[in-house]
Amino acid sequence: MAQSLKWSVLDQSPASRGSPQDLAIRDSLELARCCDAWGYHRYWVSEHHNSASIVGTAPEILMAAIAATTRRIRVGSAGVMLPHYAALKVAEQFRVLEAIAPGRIDLGVGRAPGSDGATARALNPYANAAEDFPRQVQELEYWINGRTLPESHPHTRVMAYPMGATVPEMWILGSSDYGAQLAAHLGLPFAFAYFFRDGAGTAEALELYRRNYRPSERHPRPLAAICVWALAAPSEAEARRLLSAREQWRVGFEKGLREPLMSPEDAARQTLNPAEQATIERLREVAIVGTASAVAAKLYALAERFGLEEIVINTWTYDPAARRRSYSLLGEALGLAAQAAA
Numbered sequence: 122m123a124q125s126l127k128w129s130v131l132d133q134s135p136a137s138r139g140s141p142q143d144l145a146i147r148d149s150l151e152l153a154r155c156c157d158a159w160g161y162h163r164y165w166v167s168e169h170h171n172s173a174s175i176v177g178t179a180p181e182i183l184m185a186a187i188a189a190t191t192r193r194i195r196v197g198s199a200g201v202m203l204p205h206y207a208a209l210k211v212a213e214q215f216r217v218l219e220a221i222a223p224g225r226i227d228l229g230v231g232r233a234p235g236s237d238g239a240t241a242r243a244l245n246p247y248a249n250a251a252e253d254f255p256r257q258v259q260e261l262e263y264w265i266n267g268r269t270l271p272e273s274h275p276h277t278r279v280m281a282y283p284m285g286a287t288v289p290e291m292w293i294l295g296s297s298d299y300g301a302q303l304a305a306h307l308g309l310p311f312a313f314a315y316f317f318r319d320g321a322g323t324a325e326a327l328e329l330y331r332r333n334y335r336p337s338e339r340h341p342r343p344l345a346a347i348c349v350w351a352l353a354a355p356s357e358a359e360a361r362r363l364l365s366a367r368e369q370w371r372v373g374f375e376k377g378l379r380e381p382l383m384s385p386e387d388a389a390r391q392t393l394n395p396a397e398q399a400t401i402e403r404l405r406e407v408a409i410v411g412t413a414s415a416v417a418a419k420l421y422a423l424a425e426r427f428g429l430e431e432i433v434i435n436t437w438t439y440d441p442a443a444r445r446r447s448y449s450l451l452g453e454a455l456g457l458a459a460q461a462a463a
Contacts, residue, residue, distance in 0.1 A: 171237065
């Protein structure tokens with residue numbers, strides 16, 4: 122399995138305290154170029170709103186810049202929060218992206234708001250409810266693949282342009298059984314947000330997806346991936362020090378805060394109450410952090426446990442250079458350069 126495993130990146134454009142937020146976007150561009158050179162398979166960017174800690178609000182725009190400045194890596198969304206938008210407009214955006222980087226574009230879609238309810242209404246006060254997500258996905262799949270909708274559909278004469286020799290690859294993203302069931306029904310790849318609930322529900326969702334999978338023309342068999350949070354450093358102690366920035370962010374998140382990452386030095390000065398300390402201890406128990414070889418071993422174990430062909434790695438650090446170093450060290454430990462050259 123080790124030789125066939127694909128390793129990819131999820132970048133949420135994390136912002137750091139004391140740094141301009143727009144710098145996080147330029148850091149994403151730099152990291153994408155590095156990961157392209159290091160041999161990673163995909164580079165996915167996320168969509169979040171009204172957050173001072175995760176500032177990637179427009180994945181389709183960021184993807185265009187990444188696609189235009191990379192050579193071989195696949196570029197995708199993880200994901201476009203479809204209930205905010207008209208399916209036709211999303212199809213057109215991703216057909217333009219496919220024209221920029223033919224054969225390298227992934228369209229990952231989700232139904233979560235990527236924000237709070239008030240922000241979702243501000244994004245689109247006329248948006249359909251999340252219950253319409255399956256219909257939107259089906260419309261999007263027709264348009265993204267250059268097909269006309271059924272004759273009975275009110276938009277049967279509408280097409281999404283520009284056309285080309287290749288089309289984006291669609292993925293369903295989720296952190297529950299819902300996305301697994303929809304992906305299985307439509308014969309689409311499925312990515313489970315393992316990091317979102319610290320692994321809870323992963324086995325159940327993947328088993329449901331595989332058991333109920335209906336083969337499609339492009340994907341005759343199920344294709345599943347999980348997104349994990351992982352961090353590598355030259356030493357275990359350094360990795361744990363860098364992890365402290367995310368630990369403190371998680372404490373704030375549990376209280377409804379979406380603040381930029383603080384430095385490890387500031388994190389060490391925080392005074393925690395028992396509940397906050399318990400939150401950090403739970404995170405430390407499941408955190409995939411350490412030296413590159415130790416992190417790689419844990420990732421291989423996850424791939425074996427869940428029967429995976431691909432793992433997508435998400436990493437946050439206060440210092441963008443430490444994040445790039447983590448992906449570089451992991452790339453070496455996973456043998457990505459050799460895989461890319463094969």
